[in-house]
Amino acid sequence: MSKKVADVLWEMLAKAGVKRCYGIVGDALNPVVDALSRNGAIEFVPVRHEEYGVFAAVAEAYFTGNPVAVCGTAGPGVVHLFNGLMDARKEAAPIIAIAGDVESSLIDTSTLEEMNPYKFFEAASLYTARLVNPEQARAVINTAILTAVLEKGPTVLSIPGDVAAADAPDQPTDFTIAAPAILRPADSDFEKLVRMIDEAKTVAIFGGDGCREGRDQVVELACKLKAPVGYSFRGKQWLEHENPNAVGMTGLMGYGGAYNALHEADLLLMLGTDFPFSEFLPGTSVKKVQIDKNPKHIGRRTALDLGLVGDIKSTVSALLPAVREKTDGEFLERQIAHTESFHKRLQHYVEKGPAIKPIRPEFLAATLSELASDDAMFFADTGTACIWLARHIDGGRNRRLFGSFSWASMANAAPNAFGCALAYPGRQCIALCGDGGFTMLGMGDLLTQIERRTPVVQVILNNEKYDFVHIEQQEAGIIPSGVEFKNPNFAKVAEAMGAKGIRIEDPEDVREGLAEALAYKDGPVVVDAVVDPLALAMPSHSPFHTVKGFTLSFAKQVLSGRVDTVIQEIERNVGIV
Ligand SMILES: Cc1ncc(C[n+]2csc(CCOP(=O)(O)OP(=O)(O)O)c2C)c(N)n1
Ligand SMILES: [Mg+2]
Secondary structure (H helix, E strand, C coil), rough: CCCCCCHHHHHHHHHCCEEEEEECCHHHHHHHHHHHHHHHCCEEECCCCCHHHHHHHEEEEEEHHEEEEEEECCCHHHHHCHHCCCCCCCHCCEEEEEEEEECCHHCCCCCCCCHHHHHHHCCCCEEEEEECCCHHHHHHHHHHHHHHEEEEEEEEEEEHHHHHHHCCCCCCCCCCEEECCCCCCCCCHHHHHHHHHCCCCEEEECCCHHHHCCCCHHHHHHHHCCCCCCCCCHHHHHHHHHHEEEEEEECCCCCCCHHHHHCCEEEEEEEEECCCCHHHHCCCCCCEEEEEECCHHHCCCCCCCCEECCCHHHHHHHHHHHHCCCCHHHHHHHHHHHHHHHHHHHHHHCCHHHHCCCHHHHHHHHHHHHHHHCCCCEECCCCCHHHHHHHHHCCCCEEEECCCCCCCCCCHHHHHHHHHHHCCCCCCEEEEEEHHHHHHHHHHHHHHHHHHCCEEEEEECCCCCHHHHHHHHHCCCCCCCCCCCCCCCCCHHHHHHEEHHHHHHCCCHHHHHHHHHCCCCCHHHHEEEEEEECCCCCCCCCCCHHHHHHHHHHHHHHHHCCHHHHHHHHHCCCCEE
């Protein structure tokens, strides 16, 4: 049998390092999966919702660095990919989406399920191609792969079934992915940077995901400069552990001394970060330098004194021998002391946790962190789970923390954990899920985990609420509405579906319940943790409008007769327990 276009597709994807394709088949994709079975090098992972497949692929691609394929078919199935592809774009994950298209003879006729992939994917995709002629195959597949891998993001190949099933022209399927170049600022700019660092009395560092490869160099530089190191959520997992200068995160989830360190330094070095919350960055009283390999990140969040293009590892490696060591450690010590005192405050609900019912999420997360293995991978749903992940799950050289940090979609954690459980068999993959997030997407595809007996631990923060939004509405000074819902007993639901279910209602059962969940290796576990729906987490630095908003919301709630709720909420968050 001659080679089909779909055979060429899989051959090239396999050569690019694709190990899995997550998705749902049907119509146009039938010849595509048929060719996948013939190919044998790539595993097809059928899911119950295409978006779940993409979130799984995003986590796999982000951590392994390999491109991952996803698929959905014609119209609605393709549309279900979209939110996940936006996430891939924001989290910089190389994903190649295979979108089933209508028959090529019906394109642009408004036939059943037809949509325009160019228009539809414009916001998410770095490159979208419609394969309407077998002669295009090699060139467009090649471009989709190279763009996803080199520009780190999603690309889309829209393929009509008839083209996928057509004979492929006799073309070579080999291609080359260029090795990355070393990217460093020009000598004269570099010298300017060295001078600024040497002239500054105190330096602070704020790092993001761009420090991933250069983390050891950044920590070494910080030690040499006696510089406190703060980080974005995406930078936390690279910069916090084994770093004596770590001072926590700034922003809405901020903790520790990061905010002060950034604002009190003479010079701020922003390294590999596109941290979006400008209000948490200092103004002109602090000199600011930003270094990033993506020139578009430079200067877009705050005005700078110097902006340099360079990858963090090689730029900081070059800086290390070039800058003078600082001798005065007073600034650093002050920021570390501040961080330690904030940490003590954070421990309040962890230490008191065993005696507080409903269960405090701080206590739940800290216990999970303590019990999990040193190479565990943690994933947090967008929602309060992110706050508890940021504040109470410890990182480590071999631990990994991930979420929809930049796109901030709900329902990412369970599929993220599933993708990593497939990519890293034997490693603990733990999803800290919102009850809103889990019921949005995680519950249906729990069946996927069950069928494959994939050992994913899902810990559900059962607060019967879109709690993050509840907090947001209070911050905005309004009476919370549209945020409450009712849940079933998730442990029983999980058991009925065929997973292991553990319900934890009492704080004294937290340790045992989590230990049991982590020890279970025979398939997925759902831990239904009934947590305090009124637990609040304020950032280490609260902007004035936040404080004002809470006060206003509390006042409005009291006036509308919700006195009990307000008193309870205040009581449960000021340590009067
Ligand atoms: C797909 C999607 N829909 C809505 C939102 C807005 N949103 C952000 S967090 C959140 C609440 C999440 O609730 P839940 O999963 O129960 O977590 P909790 O905050 O209660 O821990 C909502 C609705 C979003 N980010 N993504
Ligand atoms: Mg909730």
